[in-house]
Amino acid sequence: MTHYVDYIADQKRDPAIVAHRGAWHGAPENSLAAIERAIAVGADVVELDIRKSADGELFIMHDDTLLRMAGIDRDAETFTIAELRAIALREDDGGEHRATTDQRIPTLKQALEIIRGRIFADLDLKDRGLFSEVAACAREMNAASYVDLKTRVMTREELDWVRAQNIDGVAFMAMSKFTAESIHETMALLSEIRPFMCEMRFDSLETIKANRQMFRDANMALWTNTLNMEASGEWVDKTALIDPGRIWGTLMEAGVSVFQTDEPEALNAYLEARRA
Template identity: 75%
Template structure:
């Protein structure tokens, strides 16, 4: 089944996205974190992509290696050979986290691992890499297993996406919806027909009220419940305390893809809801 077919399946449960992999017990954005997400039964793994000094695509969220390896260097200033020698810290890094046997992986290694086993959301730290990452996915026979995404709120954004050479790779938009401009935003997005949209909103009621419009657009809704400022009240910490009030309300409003740093807890909650 392709990524697009999976997301379009009306019978599926809410999809679980492991943010930077299932990193509790493995370094984020590592091959081990991807394997843990697969073993856990997550549906999608979110991975951050950068480009090394010698032109190799690799996985790393931060600009520097300080948090994940204790090295105060720009990650993209190093060659891939140098990056592969760097041991990653456990979990989400930081001082006090032990070094592991995991190293900075290439995108090719990650695609080899995920292909046919789990879907991947590729978060490019430089969206100018769209064509190159798409070409890599096609070369690795993983183009139907991944998505590329960027913000689309204006027709200039639409024009930018159309100019990229991402043929055959699913495109996911990112947009904010408010009560005043949801229909206008949907009209802009319709020019690209994204299979999914990572959303922010003024009120959950806005999303619930326009549920039919989203369905007619054949665009699944993705939300992050990460413990980050952009999540507002919809955080993992709040969900762990009261999953019905966070994950439950989001699912009931029509959101069918949730990115989390607590994939095991979300999986247990979704399974209990469907029991």
């Protein structure tokens, strides 16, 4: 398996599938089983949410509390890692109607053991102050070449913050918004740190299409979320399940080559159909 940066930079590759919180249809989100399932259904990248326990261990959980995924209305980071590892996760994306499974809250190290050499990982830190610590963990686990770290870069202050972090060996992805009025200013800022990829939002798809060559010249791949959330606008999974060409196909034609989705199997099926 190649380096994450080299994989993303390959302009001959198929669009990349990012399984949001793992492939959680059939496994608890952010669980080891969800990572394994992401690999099984053909995802290229798994997105995981990273937090730090009361006794200083890095673990995986999206929400501030354990209410949705475990029925415990208490902040996740107030537990020790031993306490967290004893908590059973609810199936799929949780909620009181979901059954409890045999899956436990995983540590980052456990996740990296699975990821290394098998799939890439986007590590979404709930506290960006953990940047250097998470990068050190990835290096310790010989997984640095398989993961990325990301944060917003839209201002000089945010750019300087990224530069001050010790994430040697770990790829950095910027999170930015492109508008017709500000795209050149934003790209000039990003050019100072040359992120290999950008998790982007945009005012209009026309802005992205009109500047495809600028993104190519910057060697910066474009990542878009088609998650069913307000920030995705019209570009959502629920529409893609009905008309994948209208959502995923149109975005691909505009130059997007990385898609974070809650429907990795459906996206993989669409890509296979396009290749046929």
